[in-house]
Amino acid sequence: MVGKKSGRALFKEEGLQRTDNNMEFTTWPQVPMINQKNYYTEFLKRDDQALAVRLQQEAHLNARKKAAVDIDRARAQAAHDGIPFAEADPDLDDDVVMDDVLGDNYGSKTIVIHVGSQNMRIGLATDALPKTIPMVIAKKADRSEAEDGEPRPKRIKLDTDVPSEEWFGDEFAKEYNAMAQDYKVSRRAKKRRVLPNSRELVTKWNSTTPPETIPEHSDPMRIDWTELPANPKAAPDYIVGAAALRIPEQSKPRYRLHWPIRHGWLNERDYQNRSVLEGDFFLIIEQSIRTELEIPRKKDWTQYSCVFIVPDLYEKVMVGKVLEQLIRNFGFQRVCFLQESTAATFGAGFGTACIVDIGAQKTSISCVEDGMVMEESRINLKMGGYDVTETFAKMMLFDRFNYSDFNLMRRHDFLLAEELKERFTTMSDENVSVQLFDFHVRAFGQKTRKYSSKIYDEGTLAPMGYFRPAIFDHADKLDGRRSIVSRSVDLYNGHPNDPLSKAQMAVVLYVKEAISSAVLAPPAQTTQPLPTNLTPTPNKPRPLPLPSHLNPDPENTPRSSPAASPAPDDPGTPHPPTNDDTNPDDPPEPKSAAPDTAxxxxxxxxxxxxxxxxxxxxxxxxxxxxxxxxxxxxxxxxGIILVGGGAKTPHLASFLETRLRAVMAQYPKEILVAMPPREMDPAVLVWKGGSIFGKLRMTNDSWIGGEEYDRLGSRILGYKCIWHW
Structure with missing residues (x-):
């Protein structure tokens, strides 16, 4: 075989010579192939490549430099004065309270906000207790809410010839009578004295006793109504908080009350415009900061930080909007978010607990371990103290309450109902008997009416609704839902990305089987797609011996995402997992099918x-x-802890503990239901935990500043939240 000839041989033998003009074959850039055997990248694999982490590290380094300079200056000054310098160098990595560290009182410049459906708690982190402000705003209108709305409790039949037993329909009458009968049986089992004609005594007295009229000048407890200018044109456009509840019904001009938060959600039922709804929400917060915290000038707010407490089952759209407003509109220096159950454990001083937060219109339950909420344990129930108030009024009216015109839509009646609930609701059956009590109805421009009425077991059966929620009215709790505020969706696949929870889905299964009144009629069309990103979950250890609806088929058990949200918004229904390694002593648990998305x-x-x-x-x-x-x-x-305003119902903790021990008989000594320690008000415990959290050095990792938000927007929450966003 003839070998390849060199260039010199070709030139000598054949006269051929290779030449090169140094021109490329193409001007297009040539990209070499990637070596697949040795492919490596560091993109977003180091902390210094993430803006949020990098800015946080720089701020931490600057703080340490400032602390070192201050200490050196103090040491030099002490040496100059001949005084020994004994102060130890502070360790900025310790999670200690930041009060008066290096001469700064951090809590005095930190505002803590906890918004509820009925009340908002707000205050500085250094305050012992927060300011409690009704989450309501009164705005000028042609008619008040009582004139334009349906009376509450809702009467199905309201006629002078119709007995009160038929006012609220057959379902309520049947449930109420069943509760009363079961309660009578339980009291007899406890050897309590039960008179057979107690309810007859109540109805007869209430139906035959008229009220007594008292002149206003003879009433020592007359109400201080909100004063309005004599000239209607000079009246303010809006009034916020407690003053709004004291505006006379027949005021000139008329005012209408608006509640931006309802059942823990934005109130889409009573609003038709999203900007107006969000505007009222933030206006209440803004005016509360100006008046209650006495920080009237907005230019001073740039010196303040804010800890905003969000529900365990939050909505990403709402949290992102709050962050935008607090940074852009309010101008806070930095903002931090904290979940309610985590804040409750901080306030109570517990590391591991099951937090039961009973609010006005929602009840949230979450398990916390080492200060972190267990994601799959979060539950959000749409019932609370207001349902007890409304049910208590319905029960009294059912028993021919002599103030038959009771209407919670009227402001003075709403305040009266809250007063009566605090006086007479209890979970103890020791002193349940026919009671005679007096109350006064005080309306603006009218003489005070004194009523003498009797009640029997209404004060106990109304809060019993926490354990028999079918007695509550659930008819309009989903009205307007998703009508003006859209849900958060994933940018890549378009699926809803609000958090999900297996425990929350178990609630949906229970409602389907046990409480038909809480399932609304199906709509004409259902366009929501089914989720496609749910995968089966492997078997788990043996669960608690719960009712059958909590243990469906493990083969059809999808996995939820890492967070949780209220059930009506969830696209899928993951089931609680089961295990083949079951205890033969446990009763068999039937299987249950998953409900559809609609x-x-x-x-x-x-x-x-x-x-x-x-x-x-x-x-x-x-x-x-x-x-x-x-x-x-x-x-x-x-470690079950009751918090929230609804937890103040007398003897609720002991009653709940008895119920749990009856179900979990294998744990006779372990079950303990407690109120907040140190006799702290359970209604403000969550806020108190937020104030403690806002003064810890570790919250530096959670603060969101203006520069970070300007660059990343709401995406910064994925880096800064201490839970899985």
């Missing part, structure tokens, strides 16, 4: 309080090993 969107999530607590603990105690499950279960059952 059913979830039209279901009001409600469940008996004791069952909901066990459901939350059930989904929180599913580690890989059985021994770990048992340890967690005992810790959570022994």
């Amino acid at each position: 059913l979830i969107d039209r279901t009001v999530p409600v469940m008996p309080l004791d069952t909901a607590i066990l459901t939350s603990i059930h989904h929180a105690t599913l580690p890989p090993t059985h021994s770990e499950t048992e340890r967690r279960r005992r810790d959570l059952l022994g």
Whole structure:
């Protein structure tokens, strides 16, 4: 074979010579192929490549430099004065309270805000207690809410010839009579004295006793109404907080009350415009900062930080809007978000607990371990103290309450109902008997009316609705939902990305089987797509022995996303997992099918309080090993804490503990339901935990500044939230 000839040989033999003009074959850039065997990149694999982390590290470094300079200056000054310098160098990595560290009182410049459906708690982190402000705004209108709205409680039949037993329909009458009969049986089982004609005594007295009229000058407890200018044109356009509830019904000009938050959500039922709804929400907060915290000038707000407490089952659209307003409109220096249950554990001083937060219109239950909320344990029930107030009024009217014109839409009647609930509702059956009591109806421009009425067991049966939610009215709790505020969706696949929870989905299954009144009629069309990103979950250790609706088929158990949200918005219904390694002593648990997506969107999530607590603990105690499950279960059952305004119902904790021990008989000593320690008001415990959190150095990792938000927007929440965003 002839070998390849060199260039010199070709030139000598054949006269051929290779030449090169140094021209490329193409001007297009040539990209070499990637070596697949040695491919590596560091993109977003180091902390210094993330803007949020980089800015945080720079701020931390600057703080340490400033602290070192201040210490050196103090040491030099002490040496110059001949005084020994004994102060130890502070360790900025310790999680200690930031009060008066290096001469600064951080809590005095930190505002803590906790917004509820009925009240808002706001104050500085250094305050012992927050300011409680009704979450309401009164705006000029042609008619008041009482003149333009349907009376509450809703009367199906309201006629002078119709007896009061038929005012609220057959379903309420049947449920109320069943509760009264069961309560009578339980009292007899406890050897309590029960008179057979107690209810007849109540109805006869109430139907035959007229009110007594008292002149206003003879009433020592007359109300101080909100004064308006004599000239209607000079009246303010809006009034916020407690003053709005004291505006006379027949005022000139008329004012209409608006509640921006309803059942823990934005109130889409009573608003037709999203900008107006959000404007009222932030206007209440803004005016409260100006008047209650006495910081009137907005230019001073740039010196303040803000800790904003959000629900465990939050909505990303709302949290992102709050962040935008607090940074852009309010001008706060930095903002931090904290979940309610985490704040409650900070306020109570517990590291591991099951937090039961009973608010005015929602009840949230979550298990917390080492200061972090267990994601799959979060439950949001759309019932609370207002349902007890309304049901208590319905029960008294059912028993021929002599103030038959009771209407919670009227401002003075609403305040009267709250007063009567605080006076007479209790979960103890020791002193239940026919009671005679007096109350006064005070309306602007009218003489005070003094009523003498009797009640029997209404004060106990009304809060019993926490354990029998079918007695509550759930008809309009989903009205207007998703009509003006859209849900958050994933930018890549368009799927809803608000958090999900297996425990919340178990509530939907329960409602489907047990409370038909909480399932709304199906709409004409359902266009919401089914989720496609749910995958089966492997078997887990043996769960708690709960009712059958909590243990469906494990083969059809999809996995939820890492967070949780209210049931009507969730596109899928994950089931609680089960395990083949079951205890032969446990009763058999039948299988249950998953409800369709349309059913979830039209279901009001409600469940008996004791069952909901066990459901939350059930989904929180599913580690890989059985021994770990048992340890967690005992810790959570022994750390159930009642917080929120509804938790102030007398003897609720002991009643709940008795119910739980009856269900979980295998834990006779472990179950403990407690109120907040140190006799702290349970209604403000969550705010108190937020104030403590706002003064810890570790919250530096959670603060969001203006520069970070300007660059990343709401995406910064994925880096800054201490939970999985």
